Structures are given as structure tokens and as C-alpha cells.
Amino acid sequence: MSTMSEEKSIPRVVLVGLASCFGCQINITNVEAHLMEVLGQIDMRYWQLTSSDPMPEAFDVAVVEGAVTTDEAVRTLQRIREQARAVITIGACAATAGIPGMAAAGYEPRANEVYGQAVPAIIDDIACRPRAVADVIEVDYEVPCCPIDPYDFVRVLQKALYGANPYERTSTLCGECKRNERGCFYGRGIMCLGLVTRQGCGARCPDLGRPCNGCAGVSPDANVKGARRVAQHSGIAPARFDKALEMFNQVTQGVQP
Amino acid sequence: MLYRVIDAHELPALVQAFMCDYEVIAPVRSGKSFAFEAIDSFDDIVLDYPTTLTSLKKYYLPPRETLFEYDMVDGVTDYRMEVRPRVLFGAHACDINAINALNLVFEDPRYPDPYYEAHKKATMIVGISCMPGDSCFCHLLDAGEVRSGYDLFLADIGGRYLVSIGSVEGADILEAACDPREATDEDRRAFRDYTRRRQRAFNEDIPSVQEIPMLMDAFHSDDFWEELGSRCLNCTACSSVCPTCYCFDIRDVLDPSGKTGRRERVWDACTSPQFALVTGGHNFRPGPRERVRHRMYHKLNGFNAKHGRYLCVGCGRCVKACKADISPIEVLRFFEQKGIEDGERDAD
Numbered sequence: 177m178s179t180m181s182e183e184k185s186i187p188r189v190v191l192v193g194l195a196s197c198f199g200c201q202i203n204i205t206n207v208e209a210h211l212m213e214v215l216g217q218i219d220m221r222y223w224q225l226t227s228s229d230p231m232p233e234a235f236d237v238a239v240v241e242g243a244v245t246t247d248e249a250v251r252t253l254q255r256i257r258e259q260a261r262a263v264i265t266i267g268a269c270a271a272t273a274g275i276p277g278m279a280a281a282g283y284e285p286r287a288n289e290v291y292g293q294a295v296p297a298i299i300d301d302i303a304c305r306p307r308a309v310a311d312v313i314e315v316d317y318e319v320p321c322c323p324i325d326p327y328d329f330v331r332v333l334q335k336a337l338y339g340a341n342p343y344e345r346t347s348t349l350c351g352e353c354k355r356n357e358r359g360c361f362y363g364r365g366i367m368c369l370g371l372v373t374r375q376g377c378g379a380r381c382p383d384l385g386r387p388c389n390g391c392a393g394v395s396p397d398a399n400v401k402g403a404r405r406v407a408q409h410s411g412i413a414p415a416r417f418d419k420a421l422e423m424f425n426q427v428t429q430g431v432q433p
Numbered sequence: 434m435l436y437r438v439i440d441a442h443e444l445p446a447l448v449q450a451f452m453c454d455y456e457v458i459a460p461v462r463s464g465k466s467f468a469f470e471a472i473d474s475f476d477d478i479v480l481d482y483p484t485t486l487t488s489l490k491k492y493y494l495p496p497r498e499t500l501f502e503y504d505m506v507d508g509v510t511d512y513r514m515e516v517r518p519r520v521l522f523g524a525h526a527c528d529i530n531a532i533n534a535l536n537l538v539f540e541d542p543r544y545p546d547p548y549y550e551a552h553k554k555a556t557m558i559v560g561i562s563c564m565p566g567d568s569c570f571c572h573l574l575d576a577g578e579v580r581s582g583y584d585l586f587l588a589d590i591g592g593r594y595l596v597s598i599g600s601v602e603g604a605d606i607l608e609a610a611c612d613p614r615e616a617t618d619e620d621r622r623a624f625r626d627y628t629r630r631r632q633r634a635f636n637e638d639i640p641s642v643q644e645i646p647m648l649m650d651a652f653h654s655d656d657f658w659e660e661l662g663s664r665c666l667n668c669t670a671c672s673s674v675c676p677t678c679y680c681f682d683i684r685d686v687l688d689p690s691g692k693t694g695r696r697e698r699v700w701d702a703c704t705s706p707q708f709a710l711v712t713g714g715h716n717f718r719p720g721p722r723e724r725v726r727h728r729m730y731h732k733l734n735g736f737n738a739k740h741g742r743y744l745c746v747g748c749g750r751c752v753k754a755c756k757a758d759i760s761p762i763e764v765l766r767f768f769e770q771k772g773i774e775d776g777e778r779d780a781d
Binding site for chain 1: 664
């Protein structure tokens, strides 16, 4: 009898992929040595990457990868939100609309640009302007970056499973970068989006000698205006800075000049 | 204070002697800048380095440190810290003063910190004289000279070092490795010449301001803080590089198994937006104006009230790290400007 109830209490998890490259789903398997331990803590009911079976009706935790680009995705998210006690987004596409979000600018006339007047009816029926998951439903936890760090995913999943405080810091990246004891790209006239990008990744790209491209998303506490001034001071035109931000933050509120 | 003189060519032997029993941390080249790192050879040390990107506090208060471990079966186990005996070789006066300020906090007998204490007990300090760079203002905050907190302090007086001896352990290693001699009057005059040369080398564009703590109170509500805060990028680079920012957060970190984990102490910063966020959702310092002002207050006012010294040692690291040009120098400039304006007003 006790076995039955224990089994019942294991959280049922579903993992859904929307518009994305599925790279974050794949990256989850990169916890390799710990994968069975992680799967042992959950009842994995649905993983889009691994099975063609339809998503079950009942589950406790939903993990969502990808941006919202279709009406079907909107309906899927609404269904997920009704059912799940916790919704976790993984990756930049889900968090900020990411790469699919780049299509947001000039979205409306684009079908006509491609098809002329003969736009197939199905385009209007299924496609919609790209959005982040949190623009459609309430999100409880977020695993940022492109791709996600699999250990960060496990950490956030455990927060959802065991009920930890969802608070995460919103300071921007330079503080973490300094801890790696790296000089600043701006001192060399190289643009880096760490000035406005949310911390948490450990500034690993700058640590490897590459400027931040903003995949963790613009922090809600970012000072974008101030960062443009800093960039300009280092000889980088604000327009170039804004253009670079479009890759992962096309639809983020407050980022547009 | 006990002084001895050694020749410059004896320095490698001194470092070599430390290397026998200690991990030697020293300033080395790191990209376009410098960093304190463990060294294998005396030749890696850059003795006349201007400053480093980050400070020595990482050896006393690591950016991430395990406090204890826990296990679903065995409960909590005290963490046995592996502390390596270390020598911090080549610390500047400002940085030794910074460690002295940290000692006041972490060695407070009411709240002893065993983790800090373990690091401190295992760490020796060999200081070295310096010439100030453009961003240095240690002399304006009583941190340009250091009178305690080191085992040895080496002052370069041209081809030889005037060695100030601060501990028996330091003296023993000096005696064993080198051939220290009594200082002559010529050595003392050379030391005087060095201190004068150094004094003249400070950047005169950084204003010397009297009664800073009182001025911090007098201008607490000035629009200046709004302007300074409006520039802040909320990145916390200032406190990452600061040798005296000691605030930390404590977090429980579960292993992927979900069965074991650690309680960790990690660096925090009062310039982080969540620093003053409390249960219930209220944030006591909700904006950058309040956060930047608070940081400057603690450095230039609050710490003085409690410990009788500034918490800023004028090392100038934040001056370089802050892309928005926010630093104590800006505060000194503001006070200087206010002084001029008030003087003009009184003259009218």
C-alpha cells in the first residue's frame, strides 16, 4: 500500500517543445552521469523529443521550450497552465522569444512580401507574431540562456519539485565577469552585451574570450539607456548596440530605443 | 618597528624559501592587466604592477564557500575545510589596509567567523611598496601607509629593499633565506626620497576633502545621488572588485540526486537589486539611487561610525571596473564642488 501512495506522489512531468531548435531539450541529456538520478525524482510522462505519443491529460510540472509562433502553441500553453502546478520555461526562445522573436519586427506585412496577394489561408490560420511564453501564460520558473546549462535546469526543476523560493538575482553580467578576473571588452573597443544581460551564467562566454551576446535576456533591472552611453563612449554607435540586442531581445519590453 | 635591508638580488631566495612550505600568491600578468595568482617561479611575479583587476579578499572570503554538507540519511556534517598555508606576496599598502578592515568585521568577538579565521590563520602577507596610478587615492582615505597586518613589508629604495618586519615568522624566514643587514642612514635617506617621490605621484585631479563622513550626512538628500544612481547599470562589478565589500548570501545547493547537498556562502552586493528585498516582497532599497548611495555611505560614513576608519581604501579598482564612472572619486568631486558653491554663496 505504501508503495502505491509513494508512486502516486512522484511529480508527473511533461516536456513540450514550441518554436525552437530543440537544442535545450537535447542539452538536458548532457547531465549524463546524473540523468538517471534526475529521472528517478520524477514521473516523466511526456518528452516531445523522445516520443510521438500525445501529451497526457494529467501532470504536475510542465517544462516548455521554444517561442510562441502559432495559435496552436497558444492553446497548448493555456492547456498546460490549467493543468500544471508549476510551469518552467527553458532556453532563450521560451524566455524572450529568442531567435524566432527576430521575426517580430515587421511581422504583419511579411506574408504579403513573400506570397504577394495570394497568401495561403493557412498562414493566417496558424501563424501569429512571435512571443515569449510569459507573454501568453504565467510562468513560475525560468532556465535562461541559449542553450540552457543542464545543471541549471536540474537546479530549477528541483526548485519546482521541492518548493523552493523562486527568487533569482536580476543584476547584470559584469559583476560575475569581474569575478572571473577578466578585463573588459569595452576597454578594447569591443561590444559586449553583458552590460544589460541578466547574470546567472557565470559570464562563461567572456571567460572564454567571447563577448556576451545577450542570450540570458535583458535584465528587468537593466539600464539600457546607460549602457548605450557606455557603448558610445567606447566608440560603438548606439544603433549597433541596439541591433545586437535584437538577436535575443527583439520583443522584450523597454529594450527598443 | 624593526627594519632590515636586503639586496634586490636576494628576493628570489626569499620567495623560494616561502615556496617550500607555502602556496605563494603574487601579482602576475593577466591579459592587459594583472591578477593575484599562485605562482611556480619568482620570474612570473611582476613586482612593479600598478594594481590588479580583483583584490586579495578572495583568499579570506572565497566567492563561493561550502559551510557544511547535508545528506537525507546522515543529516548535517560539519564541513572540513581544506585550508592551504599561503603567502600573499606583493600586496600593496591599500590592500593590506583592506584586509585589516575585513578583520574588524570577521573577528568581531561577538560574531566569530570560523571559516574566515581558518583562512586568516593560514595566511602570511608580504607587502611591497608601490607608485600610485591615475585612479589611486589611498592617501586621501588614510590608507596610503600600512602599520600592521603584514609579516614583512618591502620598500624598494633602489637596488635594495628596506624590510619592515611585522612578525616573528616573517623575521625567521627572512633570516633563513637572505642576509639582512641593519639599515644605514643612507638607506633611511633613500627611503625618505622614495616616500616623497610617491607622495608627489598621486593624481592631483582627485580632490582632497576634509570631514567626509559629516558631508555624507549633510548631503544625504541631494539630487547628486539621483544623478549617480541613474547611471548605475546594476551590475555589481564595483563590489566584485572591491577589496573591502564583504557582504554575502547563504544558499542551500542540492546535488542532482536530490538526496545530498551543501550550504554555501556566496558573495553578495548591496548594489544588487534583490539585496534589500525581504519576505513579503518589500524592497528597502528599490532603486539604484538608494543602492548606490547606500554603498557610498557604508564606505565613507557608516563603517567609520562603528570602526573608526573608512571602508574604502582608495585602491581605485571600482574606478576602472565601473563602466558608468561611479566611484568614491565622484563623491569627493561632488563635495569639492559643493564646497566651492557654498563658499561663493557666503561671499555674496
